[in-house]
Amino acid sequence: MNSYETRIGMAKKKMEEAEYILLGGGAGLSAAAGITYSGKRFTDHFGPFIEKYGFSDLYTSSFYPFETEEEKWAYWAKHITLNRYELGATKLYIDLFQLVKDKSYFVISTNVESQFVKAGFPSDKVFEIQGDYSYLQCEKGCHDTLYDNELWVKEMIANTTDCKIPSKLVPTCPVCGGEMDVNLRKNQYFVQDEKWAESDKLYKNFLQESEGKKVVYLELGVGFNTPGIIRYPFERMTYHNENATLIRLNREHPEGFEETEGRTIAFTEDMQQVVSAFMQ
Ligand SMILES: [Zn+2]
Numbered sequence: 001m002n003s004y005e006t007r008i009g010m011a012k013k014k015m016e017e018a019e020y021i022l023l024g025g026g027a028g029l030s031a032a033a034g035i036t037y038s039g040k041r042f043t044d045h046f047g048p049f050i051e052k053y054g055f056s057d058l059y060t061s062s063f064y065p066f067e068t069e070e071e072k073w074a075y076w077a078k079h080i081t082l083n084r085y086e087l088g089a090t091k092l093y094i095d096l097f098q099l100v101k102d103k104s105y106f107v108i109s110t111n112v113e114s115q116f117v118k119a120g121f122p123s124d125k126v127f128e129i130q131g132d133y134s135y136l137q138c139e140k141g142c143h144d145t146l147y148d149n150e151l152w153v154k155e156m157i158a159n160t161t162d163c164k165i166p167s168k169l170v171p172t173c174p175v176c177g178g179e180m181d182v183n184l185r186k187n188q189y190f191v192q193d194e195k196w197a198e199s200d201k202l203y204k205n206f207l208q209e210s211e212g213k214k215v216v217y218l219e220l221g222v223g224f225n226t227p228g229i230i231r232y233p234f235e236r237m238t239y240h241n242e243n244a245t246l247i248r249l250n251r252e253h254p255e256g257f258e259e260t261e262g263r264t265i266a267f268t269e270d271m272q273q274v275v276s277a278f279m280q
Pocket residue numbers: 138139140141142143173174175176177178
């Protein structure tokens with residue numbers, strides 16, 4: 001690997017020359033922005049839940065099979081509030097917007113906290129492909145409408161006692177009468193509404209338009225949870241386009257595709273530090 005300064009210089013040059021920049025955001029990006037799913041941020045906010053269920057972090061706890069809807073929603077109201085409603089735009093996301101805002105760019109992200117939009121990215125440039133904390137859906141996906149949950153969640157929080165919400169606040173599907181869920185892709189019932197389909201179309205248009213052009217794929221903290229969404233496609237598109245460059249920011253898994261070695265620039269350094277250096 002070249003020296004840090006050399007890599008920064010190469011990456012900056014590629015971004016300056018780029019006709020298109022595609023940002024890919026994964027969990028490592030939000031973690032670097034301070035939206036961590038474990039440690040103090042988790043223990044400070046989930047004391048009673050940790051005591052009751054033995055939760056160790058916000059990621060694994062989100063798969064917990066709660067026995068009752070009253071318990072499930074007490075947990076989720078807290079989870080959604082912390083990551084979606086109490087949190088403003090973080091510096092790292094704001095910096096990324098400043099970095100690309102005058103370019104032709106698009107964002108695809110597996111993150112679900114709406115940080116890109118909060119940081120200034122127009123919503124028609126952002127595809128949050130795995131869902132959005134702000135919405136509820138039918139648990140069985142019986143229809144494809146999403147429901148804004150902000151007021152609901154506030155009321156749940158205000159009325160939570162002993163890690164439970166009152167039964168009257170438990171949301172039910174207005175169509176089938178069944179249970180509701182957060183709009184996150186975790187099983188085959190994930191609802192993709194009209195807005196999702198529109199974002200998918202805009203993303204595909206961007207890929208088509210930028211094909212064969214000078215493209216920078218700027219991959220931010222994308223690991224191996226769902227590598228088929230960002231990581232592998234970014235590698236493949238770089239491989240198939242000799243004018244493309246992959247800039248990979250990843251503390252743990254910087255390794256890439258050998259065939260594109262000359263066109264992949266990897267950083268394992270602190271993400272905020274690297275993005276700040278790109279901006280200078
Ligand atoms: Zn339903």
